[in-house]
Amino acid sequence: MTKAACIGGGVIGAGWIARLAYNGIDVAVYDPAPDARAKIDAVLENAWHAFSRLTMAPAPKAGAITYADSVAEAVSDAGWIVESVPERLDIKQAVYAEMEAGAPADAVIASSTSGILPTNLQAKMENPERLIVAHPFNPVYLLPLVEIVGGEKTSGETIAKAEAFLPELGMKPLTIRKEIDAFIADRLLESVWREALWLVRDGVATTEEIDDAIRYGFGLRWAQMGLFETYRIAGGEAGMRHFLDQFGPTLSWPWTRLMDVPEYNDELVDLIAGQSDEQSGRHSIRELERIRDDNLVAIMQALKVNDWGAGETLGAYEKRLFDAGAQKPSEIDRTKPVPTLDRTVPADWTDYNNHMNEARYLQCFADASDAFLRMVGVDADYVAKGGSYFTVETHIRHLAEVAALQPIRCETQVLEAKGKKLRLFHTLYHGDGTLLATGEHMLLHVDMATRSASEPAEAIAAELAKFADAHASLSMPEGAGRAIGQPRKG
Numbered sequence: 001m002t003k004a005a006c007i008g009g010g011v012i013g014a015g016w017i018a019r020l021a022y023n024g025i026d027v028a029v030y031d032p033a034p035d036a037r038a039k040i041d042a043v044l045e046n047a048w049h050a051f052s053r054l055t056m057a058p059a060p061k062a063g064a065i066t067y068a069d070s071v072a073e074a075v076s077d078a079g080w081i082v083e084s085v086p087e088r089l090d091i092k093q094a095v096y097a098e099m100e101a102g103a104p105a106d107a108v109i110a111s112s113t114s115g116i117l118p119t120n121l122q123a124k125m126e127n128p129e130r131l132i133v134a135h136p137f138n139p140v141y142l143l144p145l146v147e148i149v150g151g152e153k154t155s156g157e158t159i160a161k162a163e164a165f166l167p168e169l170g171m172k173p174l175t176i177r178k179e180i181d182a183f184i185a186d187r188l189l190e191s192v193w194r195e196a197l198w199l200v201r202d203g204v205a206t207t208e209e210i211d212d213a214i215r216y217g218f219g220l221r222w223a224q225m226g227l228f229e230t231y232r233i234a235g236g237e238a239g240m241r242h243f244l245d246q247f248g249p250t251l252s253w254p255w256t257r258l259m260d261v262p263e264y265n266d267e268l269v270d271l272i273a274g275q276s277d278e279q280s281g282r283h284s285i286r287e288l289e290r291i292r293d294d295n296l297v298a299i300m301q302a303l304k305v306n307d308w309g310a311g312e313t314l315g316a317y318e319k320r321l322f323d324a325g326a327q328k329p330s331e332i333d334r335t336k337p338v339p340t341l342d343r344t345v346p347a348d349w350t351d352y353n354n355h356m357n358e359a360r361y362l363q364c365f366a367d368a369s370d371a372f373l374r375m376v377g378v379d380a381d382y383v384a385k386g387g388s389y390f391t392v393e394t395h396i397r398h399l400a401e402v403a404a405l406q407p408i409r410c411e412t413q414v415l416e417a418k419g420k421k422l423r424l425f426h427t428l429y430h431g432d433g434t435l436l437a438t439g440e441h442m443l444l445h446v447d448m449a450t451r452s453a454s455e456p457a458e459a460i461a462a463e464l465a466k467f468a469d470a471h472a473s474l475s476m477p478e479g480a481g482r483a484i485g486q487p488r489k490g
């Protein structure tokens, strides 16, 4: 999929635009609101801030975002069409009629609806088999879950397309077995939301106290295990059966007001909105979004370390990006230093001097070494089979500073590749060409079973020799072999 259209660019549409464009897909947008573009730009700024920290894997070149004057124009060459217009059946159905008039016959139409049945959405369509619900979660550019729901007329092929495509964007499609209003997640959220409104309305708790009850306790559990796995553990050694045995009888106790809903009126709105202003009014919505995003990135990265839940999805997404970004040996130009890193400086890589921290220069060079090693075949499979490289000596020269979110790139020259030894010279540049740093690194091939130096596999040695021979004709880089304290040239 290389081209998408987003119809509606509000909170959810803008999140989709960011996720699609970040993953290299061109996005044509249609939203009639005069301020739509400004709002989308603000979301994109936050999204790029978040992406800069979410993964170190090389992202594809960002897709182009263009603005169309009509639905038909936006969808004219799209393979994937996202509908994120207001939650009203009549508006959505009118938009589908315009889409069907302009879109390629095989394009998927994916509605972001939070709860309208796809059977109702597709009721007036000429080709209803191509409509699905792909219900995302805010912020769409960070949260992996998408509920996939087919209507009575949705084809299995459309569902299969969605299940194959969304993981390419780093998402976790969850296909819903039965079509019901509000699907799975919003059913659950709605029950907590309704209960919380009662608690505030009845003066039992403030909005802040309810948030505290979630975020200091079970919210942390939910973020990584959900409900059933958490309660299984709560049952002790005897697990879920004991949990049910102990807490099952509470089902008939008056522990919930869910059988009833508070009346929606001005009094309720003033109460809830007033308390919410008091709780969070010191931050703008954009500030809150940044805080939320930074926290979500940190949680997902922590889960990635444990290869668990949303972190497992992030890990799989990164692997795809690394695999897709890896240069094939046949494509590599060995007549010059080889590109090994191309990214922006993550927002949290700067320090109290307001520039990239010294430790991050080493991280760039370590990532560049890894990228180079993958090029010659030292990839996850090779390491799993018992061979790897360890860095045994490093010399870094810090030559210029660089700020957060600036583009940086690295080139690598092989100075020596003989037997167990591999000497690499990395040069880090700002995107504008300014020389930022150099790193010289001695690596040794290691047998992972004995954890001692060993000869690399023949195929690896052969790939390395190709680089070493070609790079031998390049001039020795300035700074190579330099000791600390030597005067700089020039």
Ligand SMILES: NC(=O)C1=CN([C@@H]2O[C@H](COP(=O)(O)OP(=O)(O)OC[C@H]3O[C@@H](n4cnc5c(N)ncnc54)[C@H](O)[C@@H]3O)[C@@H](O)[C@H]2O)C=CC1
Binding pocket: 007, 008, 009, 010, 011, 012, 013, 030, 031, 032, 033, 036, 083, 084, 085, 086, 087, 088, 091, 095, 112, 113, 114, 115, 135, 136, 137, 138
């Ligand atoms: N806000 C949320 O937390 C979530 C919302 N959703 C769903 O996403 C959809 C959009 O919701 P939001 O983004 O929150 O709403 P929103 O109000 O932020 O954005 C809707 C956008 O649609 C535009 N629009 C109105 N008529 C249009 C038309 N005929 N053609 C193109 N654009 C049009 C509006 O100008 C506005 O920018 C809804 O179906 C909602 O249920 C899904 C997940 C979460």
Ligand SMILES: C[N+](C)(C)CC(=O)CC(=O)[O-]
Binding pocket: 113, 114, 136, 137, 138, 186, 189
């Ligand atoms: C409130 N909501 C029903 C629109 C929420 C969603 O649909 C999903 C989310 O992001 O929580």
